[in-house]
Amino acid sequence: MTSKEQYMHDHFFNPLDEPKPMGVDLLGNALIEHDEVYQTAEGVFLISELSKPQKEMAKAMKLRKVEL
Numbered sequence: 570m571t572s573k574e575q576y577m578h579d580h581f582f583n584p585l586d587e588p589k590p591m592g593v594d595l596l597g598n599a600l601i602e603h604d605e606v607y608q609t610a611e612g613v614f615l616i617s618e619l620s621k622p623q624k625e626m627a628k629a630m631k632l633r634k635v636e637l
Contacts, residue, residue, distance in 0.1 A: 607632040
């Protein structure tokens with residue numbers, strides 16, 4: 570890669586490098602590719618947006634943790 574190509578890559582937006590949107594979870598949080606979620610029969614919950622008690626409840630309910 571030339572220095573000009575490297576500069577363009579480092580300083581300008583490239584839509585191909587951005588994560589792919591995957592919709593929303595059951596609480597309305599935006600999901601993107603490679604997010605970790607708890608899987609339920611009705612849909613998914615984004616783990617990073619859950620509070621500590623919600624995460625503990627998900628573990629107690631034995632929800633599966635998956636990556637989009």
